[in-house]
Amino acid sequence: MKNLYQTVMSDAAGAPYFPQLLFRDALLPELIGDDKGAIGYWAGKALARKFPLANPKDAAVFFQQAGFGTLTLLKQSAEMTRWQLSGEPVALRKRLDSTPDFTLEAGFLAEMMAQQLGVTAEAELVDTTRKLRSQAVTFDVYTDPDDTVPNYDAPEPLKIVGAPAADTPEE
Secondary structure, three states, X not given: OOOHHHHHHOOOOOHHHHHHHHHHHHHHHHHHHHHHHHHHHHHHHXXXXXXXXXXXXXXXXXXXXXXXXXXXXXXXXXXXXXXXEEOHHHHHHHHHOOOOOOHHHHHHHHHHHHHHHOEEEEEXXXXXXXXXXXXXXXXXXXXXXXXXXXXXXXXXXXXXXXXXXXXXXXX
16 A cells, blocks of 8 residues: 555545545554455445435435545446446545455445345445546445345435435426
């Protein structure tokens, strides 16, 4: 990993992310070692259970507020949803490490989709287009409409603070 402090603090837009990156990319890997990917994925799922989101717009706002980056829904079908995460936090992490770990976000997206749909869901990181590789990551969340969660009881969605107002119909 390149010098985290110099890289982040030399970038005016990156400086606010220093505490998160210090904890996430410097300390946690030291503490959990080779299991960081698996632990990150399950930690993301646990976070999604603590902060249930109602829809893609809420997810985008929450990801921005959490300092994960800009979350965009790219496409959705009955069995797969593709998300892209971009922005300064992603670009900084990619500059710091040639193979940054985004399993926390993957786990969060998988659990979020499972909660919203009431079916099992798993997420994986997929290759991002060459043009965006240095500044974005792409996740595919696979859902199985036939594999419903037994005794499913949808959680009460988090009320997002600072979310843009819903579109109102034209009069």
